[in-house]
Amino acid sequence: xxxxxxxxxxxxxxxxKKETKxxxxxxxxxxxxxxxxxxxxxxxxxxxxxxxxxxxxRPWAMEIxxxxxxxxxxxxxxxxxxxxxxxxxxxxxxxxxEKDHIEGFAPEVAWVTKSGKSDLEAPIAIRPTSExxxxxxxxxxxxxxxxxxxxxxxxxxxxxxxxxNPTPFIRSREFLWQEGHTVFATKEEADEEVLQILELYRRIxxxxxxxxxxxGRKSEMEKFAGGLYTTSVEAFIPNTGRGIQGATSHCxxxxxxxxxxxxxxxEKGERSMVWQNSWAYTTRSIGVMIMTHGDxxxxxxxxxxxxxxxxxxxxxxxxxxxTAIKGAxxxxxxxxxxxxxxxxxxxxxxxxxxxxxxxxxxxxxxxxIEIGPKDLxxxxxxxxxxxxxxxxxxxxxxxxxxxxxxxxxIQVNLLETAKAKRDACIEIISTWDxxxxxxxxxxxxxxxxxxxxxxxxxxxxxxxxxxxxxKTLCTPFDQPDLPSGTVCFASGKPAQKWSFWGxxx
Numbered sequence: 001x002x003x004x005x006x007x008x009x010x011x012x013x014x015x016x017k018k019e020t021k022x023x024x025x026x027x028x029x030x031x032x033x034x035x036x037x038x039x040x041x042x043x044x045x046x047x048x049x050x051x052x053x054x055x056x057x058r059p060w061a062m063e064i065x066x067x068x069x070x071x072x073x074x075x076x077x078x079x080x081x082x083x084x085x086x087x088x089x090x091x092x093x094x095x096x097x098e099k100d101h102i103e104g105f106a107p108e109v110a111w112v113t114k115s116g117k118s119d120l121e122a123p124i125a126i127r128p129t130s131e132x133x134x135x136x137x138x139x140x141x142x143x144x145x146x147x148x149x150x151x152x153x154x155x156x157x158x159x160x161x162x163x164x165n166p167t168p169f170i171r172s173r174e175f176l177w178q179e180g181h182t183v184f185a186t187k188e189e190a191d192e193e194v195l196q197i198l199e200l201y202r203r204i205x206x207x208x209x210x211x212x213x214x215x216g217r218k219s220e221m222e223k224f225a226g227g228l229y230t231t232s233v234e235a236f237i238p239n240t241g242r243g244i245q246g247a248t249s250h251c252x253x254x255x256x257x258x259x260x261x262x263x264x265x266x267e268k269g270e271r272s273m274v275w276q277n278s279w280a281y282t283t284r285s286i287g288v289m290i291m292t293h294g295d296x297x298x299x300x301x302x303x304x305x306x307x308x309x310x311x312x313x314x315x316x317x318x319x320x321x322x323t324a325i326k327g328a329x330x331x332x333x334x335x336x337x338x339x340x341x342x343x344x345x346x347x348x349x350x351x352x353x354x355x356x357x358x359x360x361x362x363x364x365x366x367x368x369i370e371i372g373p374k375d376l377x378x379x380x381x382x383x384x385x386x387x388x389x390x391x392x393x394x395x396x397x398x399x400x401x402x403x404x405x406x407x408x409x410i411q412v413n414l415l416e417t418a419k420a421k422r423d424a425c426i427e428i429i430s431t432w433d434x435x436x437x438x439x440x441x442x443x444x445x446x447x448x449x450x451x452x453x454x455x456x457x458x459x460x461x462x463x464x465x466x467x468x469x470x471k472t473l474c475t476p477f478d479q480p481d482l483p484s485g486t487v488c489f490a491s492g493k494p495a496q497k498w499s500f501w502g503x504x505x
Contacts, residue, residue, distance in 0.1 A: 027296050032239045036291060040042040043363050053166035053173035063307035064286055069206055075200050076153055081180060083457045084152040086133045089124045095132050097259050103505040104225025109203045110158035126159045131278060135260040136182055142183060143235035144265045152184040167390035170505055177282035183274045190275040194231055194249045196238060196481040201247035202231045206283060210302040210414035211235050212422050213246050216474030221456050228253030232475045237291050238421045241442020243504040244288055247281035292418050299364025300387055302414050303407040310343040310403060313362045315353045315372035328371050332381060339400040356502055362384060366410050375464025388414055435489050439470055444502050459490050473500040
């Protein structure tokens with residue numbers, strides 16, 4: 001349910017497919033686009049597919065998605081969400097029932113027009129989102145106030161076809177997501193849930209992916225097509241100077257209820273219109289994490305989402321007792337696994353320890369444990385952190401306790417480092433000239449705004465170019481003081497609020 005429509009701006013590029021290899025050919029600060037394309041392949045997150053904009057998600061990516069899913073699913077079940085699965089296809093007349101909604105998605109809808117060699121009687125759309133798929137049935141299932149609230153969630157794929165510059169995880173023609181659709185008797189209940197879900201999205205980004213985000217409200221121009229208002233969590237990528245929408249939680253109001261005749265009989269026996277929400281986050285979240293933490297050696301994974309949190313590597317020197325070393329490694333993995341830590345042993349004999357170090361660094365595993373003859377003799381292990389390269393020798397008896405402390409420290413450090421980098425990019429401006437200078441310096445701009453749609457359109461038009469136009473990212477809930485007499489940076493009219501502006505993915 002992302003409201004993002006535009007690409008990264010600029011001309012349409014042909015997708016260049018990368019091959020998996022060890023080591024990185026590009027540096028993050030020198031050529032971010034090539035670095036990102038290389039890191040997602042070399043770390044075995046994705047494989048390119050023969051249809052542009054479609055990607056094979058490999059286990060290293062899917063296991064991260066499953067860890068996020070496990071957290072989110074358990075949280076929404078506490079809110080009494082029920083699992084559903086609705087069909088992938090939707091008829092043209094149903095899809096077009098809500099005019100603003102379909103206009104917002106029209107360029108991205110993929111259509112099935114043939115069965116074998118025969119033309120279908122009427123084309124069938126593949127869901128770009130499921131409001132129009134679900135809501136005719138909500139109308140059927142909801143009769144009385146006793147049928148409310150109705151709360152459904154589905155984990156599925158969606159297809160959005162029309163765009164340029166496909167980027168793995170960030171902009172793909174098919175992606176995985178969860179979409180929640182809820183129905184209430186009152187606006188108050190709907191408003192409350194919008195923020196409950198938004199807080200869960202913040203937790204996914206900050207507590208799990210260690211990516212700092214701003215919670216806020218989208219402008220009228222950027223809100224979900226056909227909805228009443230949209231809230232979002234917004235991240236920022238300092239290397240490219242672009243904002244990126246992390247997840248959205250929409251209050252749809254009563255618009256869809258009118259279109260699909262979703263009404264209920266209240267306690268007084270009168271017919272009333274329902275209030276609805278929809279909300280989603282996608283596999284894009286994995287791409288935001290990669291962009292935020294990755295470095296010139298490859299991925300850097302936060303421990304909470306790392307499929308393997310600790311990789312144990314035997315380091316046998318010549319004439320060393322390899323059996324004893326391997327036994328100590330197996331014992332370390334067993335001890336860590338028993339304590340609920342995701343640890344694994346790399347016992348491959350056809351690769352050197354140095355080659356293994358590079359591969360697991362590329363894959364972003366938070367901690368590496370090395371055990372050689374000296375470690376065996378001293379009843380210790382050597383632990384190396386992926387995030388900062390720090391090495392420490394610890395007694396084997398303290399293994400679980402020390403590993404837990406280190407993993408927690410890495411999780412905290414990644415968020416704090418990313419937050420410091422993000423915050424260093426925030427620039428508060430008050431004039432158009434300052435705005436343009438900040439935009440060209442890849443800043444996340446906080447500006448006083450009159451909150452008029454025409455002014456936002458004008459800013460978009462005036463900043464259009466090779467790198468893409470600037471737009472509002474969100475109006476943060478955490479509003480700085482707005483002194484009386486403050487004027488809009490773009491129109492000179494009285495400012496109503498502070499909003500984040502910038503280029504975006």
